[in-house]
Every structure is written in C-alpha cells, then in structure tokens.
Amino acid sequence: MNKPADIAKSAPERWAIWERFRPVQENAEDWQTYCSFRGEASDTLSKRTRFLSLAQLVRRVAAAGIQGAVAECGCFTGHSTHVIARTMTLCGIASPLHVFDSFEGLSAPTNADMITSDRHTNPSAVNTILRTTEKMFASDLSTTMANLSEHKFIVFNPGWIPESFAGMEDEHYAFVHIDVDLYEPTRDCLDFFYPRLNRGGVIQIDDYNFMDWPGSQKAVDEFLAREKPSFFFELPLGGAFMVK
Numbered sequence: 001m002n003k004p005a006d007i008a009k010s011a012p013e014r015w016a017i018w019e020r021f022r023p024v025q026e027n028a029e030d031w032q033t034y035c036s037f038r039g040e041a042s043d044t045l046s047k048r049t050r051f052l053s054l055a056q057l058v059r060r061v062a063a064a065g066i067q068g069a070v071a072e073c074g075c076f077t078g079h080s081t082h083v084i085a086r087t088m089t090l091c092g093i094a095s096p097l098h099v100f101d102s103f104e105g106l107s108a109p110t111n112a113d114m115i116t117s118d119r120h121t122n123p124s125a126v127n128t129i130l131r132t133t134e135k136m137f138a139s140d141l142s143t144t145m146a147n148l149s150e151h152k153f154i155v156f157n158p159g160w161i162p163e164s165f166a167g168m169e170d171e172h173y174a175f176v177h178i179d180v181d182l183y184e185p186t187r188d189c190l191d192f193f194y195p196r197l198n199r200g201g202v203i204q205i206d207d208y209n210f211m212d213w214p215g216s217q218k219a220v221d222e223f224l225a226r227e228k229p230s231f232f233f234e235l236p237l238g239g240a241f242m243v244k
C-alpha cells in the first residue's frame with residue numbers, strides 16, 4: 001500500500017504519458033484531489049480512470065445545477081470518499097455527503113458473486129480466497145473518519161446495506177457512488193437510490209466490468225433491463241455510470 005502522491009513522485013517516467021492529458025497535469029484539480037488523500041491507498045491505471053471520472057461527474061452535476069444530497073455506498077478507508085468530498089467543496093456543493101459502509105468488510109457473497117468465466121486467470125483461487133476471507137475490505141471507522149476529517153459535511157452511516165438506509169427514505173440525491181463489490185448490496189443500492197435520484201443526477205458503479213465482481217455486473221444489468229436511465233456509459237477500464 002502506498003500513498004498515490006508518493007507513487008506519482010517516485011516514478012515520473014512511468015507516468016510520463018499522463019502529462020499529455022489535462023485532467024492529470026500537475027496543477028489540475030482532479031489530479032491533486034486524487035493525490036491528496038491522507039490515508040493509505042492503492043494506485044492503478046484503472047483506479048485513476050474511475051476516480052477521475054468521479055471528480056468529473058461531480059463537477060458536471062454541480063455545473064448543471066442538479067439539486068440533492070450526495071451518497072457513497074462502500075467507503076473502505078475513504079479514498080473515493082475524499083475524491084467526491086474535495087470535489088464537492090471545490091464546486092461549492094453545500095449538500096451533505098452520506099457514507100454507507102459496514103466498516104466490517106464485505107457482506108456474505110452469493111452464487112452470483114462466484115467467478116465462472118474461464119477467461120479469468122484463476123477463478124477458483126479468487127472464489128475461495130477472496131470470497132471466503134472474512135472481513136475483506138474491513139476498515140476501522142475511526143481511522144476512516146481521521147482520513148476524512150477535513151470534510152466536515154460527511155455523515156457516516158455505519159451498518160449493513162440495506163438496513164442502514166432506514167430513515168433516509170425522504171432524501172433526494174444528485175450524485176451516488178456505489179462500490180460494494182457484490183450482487184446483493186449493489187442491487188439494494190440501485191433499488192434504493194435510483195427512485196430518489198433527481199433528474200440529471202448520476203450514479204457511478206465502481207465494479208462494473210470487473211471480472212472479479214460478476215455479481216455487481218449482474219445487479220446492474222438486471223437493473224438496466226427494467227429501468228431506462230437517459231444515459232449509461234461503461235468506462236473503458238472498469239466502472240460505469242448512468243444519468244437519470
């Protein structure tokens with residue numbers, strides 16, 4: 001685990017290609033946001049793409065004047081939460097950011113989460129190790145809160161999805177980030193938030209098109225078979241978003 005800022009500094013030649021793109025110029029806000037997370041975090045090309053997308057979408061939602069709260073389901077130690085929160089501040093979004101996470105890791109997987117594709121390099125190992133390892137992505141709430149302490153408008157809702165949505169039924173949303181990896185919580189997040197998403201609002205799903213997380217894909221595809229957002233876009237390196 002490294003701080004993204006350290007990685008970016010340590011091997012500039014490795015990332016030289018990034019200098020060609022405005023969103024990752026050294027003085028670009030979204031890139032600074034990605035690199036300014038206080039906690040430990042992984043750093044991959046796919047993650048850069050998905051997290052820069054988060055920042056861009058939050059900015060677009062703000063620029064379009066879409067009203068409503070912001071929510072994230074699946075926060076872990078808070079890297080994506082920081083990207084959303086810092087961008088909200090830079091854009092002048094004054095809404096609360098509701099964060100939903102067990103802070104005990106993933107919930108129980110179902111058959112829908114088992115990798116069956118023989119194109120995955122080692123599905124059986126991933127199924128047995130990743131899916132049965134207790135507390136995968138478990139994070140400590142107090143550490144996560146410390147990582148995010150600069151963002152005073154974050155409301156932490158620790159608990160299991162969907163039970164932790166109780167009491168939030170009357171809220172409406174402009175932007176929602178779903179990153180819970182598995183079939184059931186992804187399905188439950190879409191069922192809860194889409195009806196409460198204002199027109200023009202956006203939901204980004206982090207795990208779409210990841211061969212490691214077929215359950216998330218299935219939940220989104222089932223959702224798209226019955227709901228018709230005005231726009232659905234698959235990010236080229238994993239993740240997807242929809243505009244209502």
Ligand SMILES: C[S@@+](CC[C@H](N)C(=O)[O-])C[C@H]1O[C@@H](n2cnc3c(N)ncnc32)[C@H](O)[C@@H]1O
Pocket residue numbers: 073074075076077078079080081100101102103104105106107136137138139159160161162179180181182185
């Ligand atoms: C991949 S991590 C999220 C990563 C995070 N977005 C980041 O930027 O580092 C997935 C998160 O989903 C949470 N999670 C999974 N299933 C859940 C459920 N049913 N209820 C609550 N939280 C859940 C886990 O606790 C974990 O923190």
